[in-house]
Amino acid sequence: NMAVLLRTITVIALTLSSTAEIAQVTKADARQTAQRPNVILIYADDLGYGDLSCYGSTKVKTPNVDRLASQGLRFKNAYATSATCTPSRYSLLTGEYAWRQKGTGIAPGNASLIIKPGRSTLPGVFKAAGYQTASVGKWHLGLGGPEGPDWNGDLKPGPVEVGFTHSYIMAATGDRVPCVYVENHRVVNLDPKDPIQVDYKQKIGDEPTGRENPDKLKMKPSHGHDMTIVNGISRIGYMTGGKSALWKDEDMADVFTKQAVQFIESTQKNKVAAQPFFLYFATHDIHVPRVPHPRFVGKSGLGARGDALLEFDWEVGEILKTLDRLQLTNNTLVLLSSDNGPVVDDGYQDQAVQKLSGHRPAGPLRGGKYSAFEAGTRVPLLVRWPGKVKPGQSDAPISQIDFLADFAALLGQQYNHTDAPDTENQLNALLGRDPTGRAEIVEHAGTLSIVQGSWKYIDPSDGPAFEKFTSTELGNNPQPQLYNLATDLGEKRNVANQYPARVQQLKQRLQEIRQK
Numbered sequence: 406n407m408a409v410l411l412r413t414i415t416v417i418a419l420t421l422s423s424t425a426e427i428a429q430v431t432k433a434d435a436r437q438t439a440q441r442p443n444v445i446l447i448y449a450d451d452l453g454y455g456d457l458s459c460y461g462s463t464k465v466k467t468p469n470v471d472r473l474a475s476q477g478l479r480f481k482n483a484y485a486t487s488a489t490c491t492p493s494r495y496s497l498l499t500g501e502y503a504w505r506q507k508g509t510g511i512a513p514g515n516a517s518l519i520i521k522p523g524r525s526t527l528p529g530v531f532k533a534a535g536y537q538t539a540s541v542g543k544w545h546l547g548l549g550g551p552e553g554p555d556w557n558g559d560l561k562p563g564p565v566e567v568g569f570t571h572s573y574i575m576a577a578t579g580d581r582v583p584c585v586y587v588e589n590h591r592v593v594n595l596d597p598k599d600p601i602q603v604d605y606k607q608k609i610g611d612e613p614t615g616r617e618n619p620d621k622l623k624m625k626p627s628h629g630h631d632m633t634i635v636n637g638i639s640r641i642g643y644m645t646g647g648k649s650a651l652w653k654d655e656d657m658a659d660v661f662t663k664q665a666v667q668f669i670e671s672t673q674k675n676k677v678a679a680q681p682f683f684l685y686f687a688t689h690d691i692h693v694p695r696v697p698h699p700r701f702v703g704k705s706g707l708g709a710r711g712d713a714l715l716e717f718d719w720e721v722g723e724i725l726k727t728l729d730r731l732q733l734t735n736n737t738l739v740l741l742s743s744d745n746g747p748v749v750d751d752g753y754q755d756q757a758v759q760k761l762s763g764h765r766p767a768g769p770l771r772g773g774k775y776s777a778f779e780a781g782t783r784v785p786l787l788v789r790w791p792g793k794v795k796p797g798q799s800d801a802p803i804s805q806i807d808f809l810a811d812f813a814a815l816l817g818q819q820y821n822h823t824d825a826p827d828t829e830n831q832l833n834a835l836l837g838r839d840p841t842g843r844a845e846i847v848e849h850a851g852t853l854s855i856v857q858g859s860w861k862y863i864d865p866s867d868g869p870a871f872e873k874f875t876s877t878e879l880g881n882n883p884q885p886q887l888y889n890l891a892t893d894l895g896e897k898r899n900v901a902n903q904y905p906a907r908v909q910q911l912k913q914r915l916q917e918i919r920q921k
């Protein structure tokens with residue numbers, strides 16, 4: 406690989422300290438670096454299509470995200486692969502639709518790693534190209550082998566075994582035990598004399614639970630989430646031990662942001678021989694429990710969900726500031742997106758519903774997180790690469806499934822097409838050089854849908870049409886559904902009966918993709 410070679414030469418040149426040689430090689434190196442940008446993927450949790458002011462929200466102001474949008478490209482037709490977290494992240498990192506694999510649904514906090522070490526991955530592509538790669542924030546793809554995670558020992562395989570040279574994560578979600586951070590293979594701040602035990606089936610230890618001790622809660626659950634209480638919040642799952650390692654929800658954004666910033670800084674220690682980096686910064690915001698730092702509380706006027714949005718925007722701002730401070734802005738490609746669509750009440754009484762105040766988390770779209778309707782998977786996507794990506798907006802259909810092939814193309818890397826059968830090179834669309842984008846988008850919720858041009862077809866499903874706890878229209882229907890998104894973005898008029906040939910064609914195409 407040319408760039409690695411050039412860098413090696415630079416180092417040798419430095420050692421020989423021949424100034425002429427250094428000047429020459431460094432220039433070549435700089436040219437090379439221009440095609441090997443640092444890449445930061447800011448991956449929000451449950452951020453909706455209507456949650457950002459650059460996507461039309463008037464009730465919430467997100468100035469830092471808006472800065473990215475104004476300096477970059479804003480996509481109107483970008484999709485996560487699935488309407489929930491684990492499958493979207495699985496697809497994003499592997500280039501394989503999660504629905505092809507069993508066990509890729511929403512993972513409990515004690516799940517085994519669901520990405521097989523050794524297969525091609527998005528971070529693996531960067532790593533093979535000589536990048537330093539870090540995963541900071543929410544993981545939710547399991548840890549450990551088939552026997553599950555060893556919280557008190559080495560937590561592997563995990564991010565490090567699938568392509569990240571560094572990782573500082575929470576294993577699952579904020580609402581699942583164990584409520585601890587994991588750095589590389591170890592729980593952070595764990596006292597070996599107070600080992601962690603986790604059980605998802607029955608109570609373990611003497612810690613109070615939300616069900617038995619609601620008086621001990623600072624925020625009550627609305628549905629589920631009534632097991633072990635940690636930091637005054639009851640969670641999904643039971644845990645005991647690990648007292649010194651428990652996180653404080655209020656500090657989580659600060660902790661992850663600090664880790665992300667430190668990672669960026671660490672890559673710049675030796676400027677001349679600096680390797681480029683890939684940072685996967687998966688924020689906890691704006692998932693439940695929404696417990697932002699006190700400096701954001703009450704600031705949005707929309708309750709905890711709005712305040713968590715402001716906290717997310719702050720996190721983005723800190724990353725952008727760091728790039729400015731280290732003079733990395735021009736050579737860093739920043740992507741911002743979400744793992745699935747929005748939900749308002751996702752299990753805690755956090756006033757998000759009562760204080761919504763007319764804010765529309767899904768914007769003009771129907772449904773939300775968990776839904777086959779557009780709001781389930783159509784999410785914000787911003788791409789900023791100064792001088793390379795022309796600021797503006799794009800209608801090109803984009804799927805996160807393609808990021809693996811896109812960056813392999815950018816970096817001239819190969820990957821295993823059997824491992825990653827669904828990713829395709831849409832780099833030109835991602836960089837705003839091709840307005841066409843993907844020929845078709847596959848959306849995954851309870852059922853599969855396909856979008857081709859302005860048509861969207863939702864495969865019949867026996868699932869419930871409505872989920873009452875989260876108040877979500879799931880989009881399930883035992884009859885085929887066909888919508889014309891060009892004239893009916895809100896998916897209000899099912900025209901399947903008027904266009905039987907179109908229904909047939911899309912149904913068949915979806916079947917082909919399924920069987921690929």
Ligand code: NG6
Pocket residue numbers: 450451489490491511545578580628629630641692693745751752
């Ligand atoms: C659901 C949880 C929800 C959330 C979701 C995962 C209940 C009742 N609901 O099962 O609160 O944790 O899983 O969200 O437990 S995701 O964004 O990580 O997919």
Ligand code: CA
Pocket residue numbers: 450451489490692744745
């Ligand atoms: Ca999510």
